[in-house]
Amino acid sequence: MGLRERKKEKTRLAILDAALDLFLEQGYESTTVEQIAGAVEISPRTFFRYFTNKDHLAMWFHDHGEEIMLETLAERPADEPPFTALMHALRSVLADVEGSTPDDALRFLKLRRLLDGNPHLVGKSVARGAQTERRLAEVIAARRGVDPDEDQLTHLIVAFAMSTMRVGFECPRRDCTIEEIQRRMAESIELAERCLRPGWDLQH
Amino acid sequence: MGLRERKKEKTRLAILDAALDLFLEQGYESTTVEQIAGAVEISPRTFFRYFTNKDHLAMWFHDHGEEIMLETLAERPADEPPFTALMHALRSVLADVEGSTPDDALRFLKLRRLLDGNPHLVGKSVARGAQTERRLAEVIAARRGVDPDEDQLTHLIVAFAMSTMRVGFECPRRDCTIEEIQRRMAESIELAERCLRPGWDLQH
DNA sequence: TGACTTATGGCACACTGTGACAGGACGGTT
């Protein structure tokens, strides 16, 4: 990895950290791109070369999470029930956060704290989730051997899985730890599985 | 109802219709507020007094739908299982569209067609749905006699209901009729109920 | 008619996001 790429990655993280701190300090809306750029000593123009917009900063984790879910899903045995496979993919995301560097874990928690106080950002986040949902639906449809345009159950399976994830991520306390999130997520998964009929995701 | 209010409502609908037509004709992103305002012969400044932003236009239906869902929910017997009550609320929304004026029905279909070709707008729409989800969670928590901050099942019930709704609204064909949407929605509801264990939403 | 409330338009303004171009830093080659 050359100096150029390392420098880029460093700038990327510097922007992210400066932005998260500014957001938490003075609010998301009232923080401008100019301020963020100023804090990292880059031009506003350069900011937009790293992140397409301010929202993209808060969606940083989704890109990573989606990637992990798709990777995990590809590795799960083909005969595993779709919802079960999705729940495993979900656990992988959290396991990755737990196994990451302390810096990354801190970023993750800051992001969560940010979302807590900004319903508007939660909305954006859910919107990003809709994109993930479409991608997952493609994969699950392939697993089930159906056309995603025709099979409602495929979409229901994925939507239920994403619902389970969102419920698990929610955390009423501000000072939520990763362990606590992991516990709530496990609870949510268990709850969802208890609510659904056995074999419901294998119908045709 | 005075002249002033009637005039306002007329302007509101005129903006909506002009915008929907422009969006479908030349695309959502490439339609500016100035163009919409020009088509209705108002100033851009006035546009923003009717709709907070361009997105708000595409969310017009949500405001109405949410209202109906909350109203219906309030009317359902208190001892009805929460998910069942939510499914009734959902059906009310569609029944309302069916029972509305031909103009409103046309607007509804145009909006659906617009969403079909704009994943970005679907995202915004889902984000708006997250807001509805929070409101519904309050009501369902009250019905269940629990604290919405503590009870994960409440959130799961609402999230599953909204998932069912979104799946039902999706329509692979461009020239979808209201009858077809209603049929798909009924299918989706039936499917969801078949997937869930009887009494799953009555646990504590 | 006159006094009020409210909607509208016009203006200035801050912010977002993008295209185009010039200069500088990096990477590989000789």
Next chain:
DNA sequence: AACCGTCCTGTCACAGTGTGCCATAAGTCA
């Protein structure tokens, strides 16, 4: 080390969004 092509960055210009402010016009009620 010197060279050159590639990639990154900053500057400038610009279109578009969204808001506060104030004057004015239209609707409302006495």
